[in-house]
Amino acid sequence: LTLEKTSSQHNNKMGKGGRSESAVRASNDGNVWKSPYNPLAKDAPKLPTKGEIKAVIPAKCFIRSPLVSVAYTLRDIAMVVTLAYATNSVLSTDVPTTPLDCVVWVVGWSSYAFWMGAVITGLWVIAHECGHGAFSPSQTFNDIVGFLLHQALLVPYFAWQYSHAKHHRRTNHLTDGESHVPPTREDNGLGENLERNTFYAAWHEAMGDGAFAAFQIFTHLVIGWPIYLSGFASTGRLDSKGKPLNGRIADHFRPESPMFPEKLRFKVMLSTLTTIASLGGLVWASFEFGALPVALWYVGPYLFCNMWLVLYTWLQHTDPSVPHYGEGEWTWVKGALSTIDRNYYIFDFFHHRIGSTHVVHHLFHELPWYNAWEATVAVKAFLEPKGLYNYDPTPFPIAMWKIAKTCHYVDGTDGIQYFKSLEDVPLSKKNKVA
Secondary structure, three states, rough: OOOHHHHHHHHHHHEEEEEEOHHHHHHHOOOOOOOOOOOOOOOOOOOOOHHHOOOOOHHHOOOOOOHHHHHHHHHHHHHHHHHHHHHHOOOOOOOOOOOHHHHHHHHHHHHHHHHHHHHHHHHHHHHHHHOOOOOOOHHHHHHHHHHHHHHHHOHHHHHHHHHHHHHHHOOOOOOOOOOOOOOOOOOEEEEOOOOOOOOOHHHHHHHHHHHHHHHHHHHHHHHHHHHHHHOOOOOOOOOOOOEEEOOOOOOOOOOOOOOOOHHHHHHHHHHHHHHHHHHHHHHHHHHHOOHHOOOOOOOHHHHHHHHHHHHHHOOOOOOOOOEOOOOOOOOOHHHHHHEEOOOOOOOHHHHOOOOOOHHHHHOOOOOHHHHHHHHHHHHHHHHHHHHOEEEEEHHHHHHHHHHHHHHEEEEOOOOOEEEOOHOOOOOHHHHHHH
């Protein structure tokens, strides 16, 4: 059986822009969640307007209280101080000499890094809410608080505020979206007839299904955030003027980056200079107190914080059954309703339910996080009977593994597209013979 024939059958099964074999298998498996909304179905429900959805949410949910917002911020800061004090009381940054003490030391500092990362992610979320204007009615106050919190976590506040606002404006848009924009078949190194030519397509074949999924998780959760900020992955395809990037790097640090309009250049420069100053402070601390203490106290939690924020963005918008739209098909409501709510268990407490109320957050980003659950209950009651509410009860680690195995590329940037999996692509001839 030739590669060309197998590829033809593969395309015929899925159809251009249709659901992949992985998505079809999932839809036939009652144990695997799939989105209830399929815009390609003949009986697809009519989408409500933003105003119709907003009308079902109690008006009090939109009230932004600076006192409540500050109280949550102080709560998170208190948890940071308490955890740091407790850790300092029982752990030393000096490397122990006996094997048993080394085990206790590694476990202790690893636990600190994980839980401190979870706690500071809550502050990260609050800074993110500041960027949306949900912290208080004063955007000046919002920007001051958000700037201080995000810059302390090496986030270029104003630059990311702009790119994240675009992510909300153009959610699941295949060309003008921002953050976790699906790569195309060509981007992944697949040929016209699904030949595995280069890049991920060839890597996947060499690594195997499981190893490649693990690689996907590593690249997303460990190095994905700095790569995204640097403009090397997951950005949109258009610049701030709506023109194709054509190889230009849309990073978050240069004031002249094609990502930003000229009017934002001063704010981008301010964010970049402050980020450099924060890095400089860490370098100074490394010389003053040692590189190991800085790594233990700051770098470890910082990496876990990055893991959480990438995990949320990845899982809240990605599934083989969730559509992405080209220019002719996309609407704001379609994009917002492509968001997925998930249960993050105890981490909902630390992270202000950003993952379990994400549908409402994308519909009304100005709604404060402490009212998002009440709003979610109302929106769910309105959308779910229409088959328009996405809630995946799958435990999030299992959902992450599924997405890492099934969501690799889309056919193109036109029409309605679904993620497809490299696991469904035929192996090359030489490996078939082998």
